[in-house]
Amino acid sequence: MTLLTIDGLQMYYRSEAGYVRAADDITLELERGQTLGLVGESGSGKTTIARSIIRLLPDNAEVVDGSIDFDGTDITELTDRELRNQIRWQEVSMIPQNAMNGFDPVYTVGQQIVQVIRHHEDGVSKADAKDRAKTLFDELGIDPDRVDDYPHQFSGGMAQRAMIALALCLEPRLILADEPTTALDVVIQDRILDTIKEMQAEYDSAMILITHDISVVSETSDRIAVCYGGRIVEQADAATIIKNPRHPYTLGLRNAFPDIGDSDEELISIPGTPPELVDPGEGCRFAPRCPFAEEECWDVTPEPEEYDDGHIVECHRADEADELRSLAEKRETWMDTDEATPTPAQGGDD
Amino acid sequence: MGLREYIVRRILQLVFTLWAFVTLLFVLFRMVPGDPTTRFVMEYPTPEAREQRVEELGLNEPLYVQYVEYLGQLLRGEFGDSTHYREPVSELIFPLFLNTVVLMFTALIIAYTFGVLFGAAMGWLRGSRFERGGIVATLVARSSPEFWIGVILVWIFVFQLGVLPRSGIGAHGGELTMNVVDRYVNVDFLRHLILPALTGAIYYMATPALLMRNTMLEVLKADFIEIKKAEGLPERTVLYKHAARNSVLPLVTVVAIATGAAMGGSVIIETVFNWPGIGREMVASVTRNDYPVAMAAFFLMGTAVIVMNFVADLAYLYLDPRVKYE
Numbered sequence: 277m278t279l280l281t282i283d284g285l286q287m288y289y290r291s292e293a294g295y296v297r298a299a300d301d302i303t304l305e306l307e308r309g310q311t312l313g314l315v316g317e318s319g320s321g322k323t324t325i326a327r328s329i330i331r332l333l334p335d336n337a338e339v340v341d342g343s344i345d346f347d348g349t350d351i352t353e354l355t356d357r358e359l360r361n362q363i364r365w366q367e368v369s370m371i372p373q374n375a376m377n378g379f380d381p382v383y384t385v386g387q388q389i390v391q392v393i394r395h396h397e398d399g400v401s402k403a404d405a406k407d408r409a410k411t412l413f414d415e416l417g418i419d420p421d422r423v424d425d426y427p428h429q430f431s432g433g434m435a436q437r438a439m440i441a442l443a444l445c446l447e448p449r450l451i452l453a454d455e456p457t458t459a460l461d462v463v464i465q466d467r468i469l470d471t472i473k474e475m476q477a478e479y480d481s482a483m484i485l486i487t488h489d490i491s492v493v494s495e496t497s498d499r500i501a502v503c504y505g506g507r508i509v510e511q512a513d514a515a516t517i518i519k520n521p522r523h524p525y526t527l528g529l530r531n532a533f534p535d536i537g538d539s540d541e542e543l544i545s546i547p548g549t550p551p552e553l554v555d556p557g558e559g560c561r562f563a564p565r566c567p568f569a570e571e572e573c574w575d576v577t578p579e580p581e582e583y584d585d586g587h588i589v590e591c592h593r594a595d596e597a598d599e600l601r602s603l604a605e606k607r608e609t610w611m612d613t614d615e616a617t618p619t620p621a622q623g624g625d626d
Numbered sequence: 627m628g629l630r631e632y633i634v635r636r637i638l639q640l641v642f643t644l645w646a647f648v649t650l651l652f653v654l655f656r657m658v659p660g661d662p663t664t665r666f667v668m669e670y671p672t673p674e675a676r677e678q679r680v681e682e683l684g685l686n687e688p689l690y691v692q693y694v695e696y697l698g699q700l701l702r703g704e705f706g707d708s709t710h711y712r713e714p715v716s717e718l719i720f721p722l723f724l725n726t727v728v729l730m731f732t733a734l735i736i737a738y739t740f741g742v743l744f745g746a747a748m749g750w751l752r753g754s755r756f757e758r759g760g761i762v763a764t765l766v767a768r769s770s771p772e773f774w775i776g777v778i779l780v781w782i783f784v785f786q787l788g789v790l791p792r793s794g795i796g797a798h799g800g801e802l803t804m805n806v807v808d809r810y811v812n813v814d815f816l817r818h819l820i821l822p823a824l825t826g827a828i829y830y831m832a833t834p835a836l837l838m839r840n841t842m843l844e845v846l847k848a849d850f851i852e853i854k855k856a857e858g859l860p861e862r863t864v865l866y867k868h869a870a871r872n873s874v875l876p877l878v879t880v881v882a883i884a885t886g887a888a889m890g891g892s893v894i895i896e897t898v899f900n901w902p903g904i905g906r907e908m909v910a911s912v913t914r915n916d917y918p919v920a921m922a923a924f925f926l927m928g929t930a931v932i933v934m935n936f937v938a939d940l941a942y943l944y945l946d947p948r949v950k951y952e
């Protein structure tokens with residue numbers, strides 16, 4: 277059953293220069309209890325997409341078009357009040373990047389969990405709410421008595437677990453995890469990810485997991501969406517994205533993380549800089565950095581095209597993917613991109 | 627270090643600070659030119675008579691004897707006799723001090739309560755017309771001299787509306803025979819309190835309002851504010867229970883300093899409203915070379931600042947769980 281359907285969402289930021297098209301024509305689906313991985317480089321719009329779901333965006337953000345259907349309710353149509361009372365935390369909670377800063381430093385972690393439970397559920401006593409917090413702590417491997425501690429008394433990993441407890445306390449149907457482990461050291465990262473997965477399975481919550489690291493999502497996600505320049509350039513089930521990607525950007529991303537795919541040991545990075553999001557103009561936004569860009573790529577914005585079941589790609593050359601895939605594994609392919617592309621001046625400008 | 631140890635240590639520190647302060651006062655007052663007899667030369671027909679007076683006051687003793695005697699006096703709450711009024715300073719000054727404390731605490735409580743709420747709202751609504759208007763209003767209040775604010779209030783409430791008394795402290799305000807509660811808790815006194823307290827409140831409100839707004843802007847950037855919003859809590863809760871509650875921390879220290887400053891700064895308000903307080907008395911005593919009174923006034927104000935700082939530290943301990951006892 278589908279839990280979340282984002283359809284043609286255009287979430288833009290108003291700015292002096294015009295709209296910043298941070299989430300441009302986003303179409304996504306998420307099944308109940310499943311995990312969607314959102315990957316892409318910094319500034320590609322991952323956070324914007326995720327936060328649109330609970331409308332937790334800066335004042336200058338604006339839904340220009342599209343809809344977000346959460347289990348039959350169009351979230352873009354809700355009033356702020358309805359959103360607060362029906363959706364936020366009750367249905368959709370979040371785990372931030374740095375848990376230590378996610379708790380208010382002047383209240384104990386327990387007080388903060390109790391507060392949100394009692395706000396959303398009528399008639400729950402403080403004692404009952406606190407018991408629930410303790411039970412969650414226990415499940416997450418933290419000493420239950422530590423609910424009475426202040427956030428600064430926790431270590432980074434433990435704070436992140438406490439944050440997971442907070443995120444789960446209302447048994448939401450969707451958890452937004454925005455780089456939940458980047459602030460932690462590598463050893464703890466894996467354990468926290470495992471914990472999140474276990475708890476998610478236990479509570480049967482769906483999750484949107486945001487990360488820069490495609491290898492992280494490959495292990496934890498059912499489906500992966502690759503963001504580039506405010507668009508989702510490719511999405512499919514995790515195995516397909518890892519084994520049979522079709523978009524050159526995904527091919528490049530894969531190269532940057534050697535432990536997946538069968539590339540060389542050495543990392544190959546994608547040269548160039550992210551595209552301009554104000555007035556990006558016609559053409560594929562990845563064209564200026566794409567080693568395979570052709571005439572058409574510069575001039576015509578590629579339409580999303582569905583390949584096998586649910587594998588959606590926005591690329592003019594997606595048909596030739598098998599050929600490009602082997603080229604993409606070679607280091608030379610990613611060098612001198614600028615010279616390899618015809619008439620770069622036509623790029624992002626007009 | 628445990629909480630109790632910390633508090634004990636902080637109390638010892640307080641005692642030491644007070645001691646350093648009274649010692650400094652002693653030194654300062656021995657350094658000023660002239661002695662208490664200078665002004666009343668006319669009263670001593672012969673140099674011998676003057677000598678005798680000096681002896682009575684103990685001014686011919688070695689300095690350390692005087693110093694020990696002085697500390698003893700302070701501990702007993704005595705400040706000697708006023709050379710002007712010819713009566714014990716303590717009887718004279720404590721009621722005045724209390725009048726000032728009542729006035730200034732009222733003013734500061736109003737100023738900080740409204741200042742904090744107003745500043746929090748300005749920070750929350752940053753970029754709005756409310757915020758811009760608020761900043762202008764606050765700066766105007768801050769840069770207006772107290773006497774001017776006082777005069778405007780008098781003009782409105784006394785001369786135009788005629789609802790409040792012009793000045794003074796009310797029928798019982800100055801009476802020392804009554805106990806403290808009867809003296810201050812009556813309608814007549816409160817009516818006299820309104821205008822001077824309001825003048826102080828308007829003047830002192832700018833600091834907490836602006837400071838609160840600035841810290842709010844910082845605190846609002848913190849991740850936990852986003853999380854509290856994501857939790858679906860009402861805006862009011864996020865604003866006051868979380869954002870404002872965190873922003874108020876730096877103000878605690880400022881309150882302590884402001885209280886001390888208000889004790890001294892009360893002289894203008896006391897003058898405009900003819901309020902029998904310690905600020906006016908201090909200025910008068912200095913011009914009269916009435917050293918015992920001046921010294922007592924300085925002592926009380928300084929002590930108020932030191933004690934308030936101590937209170938602020940303890941309040942901080944309670945308000946901010948992150949404070950480490952070091």
Ligand SMILES: Nc1ncnc2c1ncn2[C@@H]1O[C@H](COP(=O)(O)OP(=O)(O)OP(=O)(O)O)[C@@H](O)[C@H]1O
Pocket residue numbers: 289290291296298316317318319320321322323324325334336553
């Ligand atoms: N308030 C804002 N006003 C204008 N532009 C914004 C605003 N917030 C974000 N942007 C722009 O929107 C784009 C997408 O930002 P977003 O935070 O969603 O990216 P992201 O993929 O989450 O990046 P990161 O990996 O760095 O977190 C970026 O180009 C960013 O500069």
Ligand SMILES: [Mg+2]
Pocket residue numbers: 322323324454
């Ligand atoms: Mg982000």
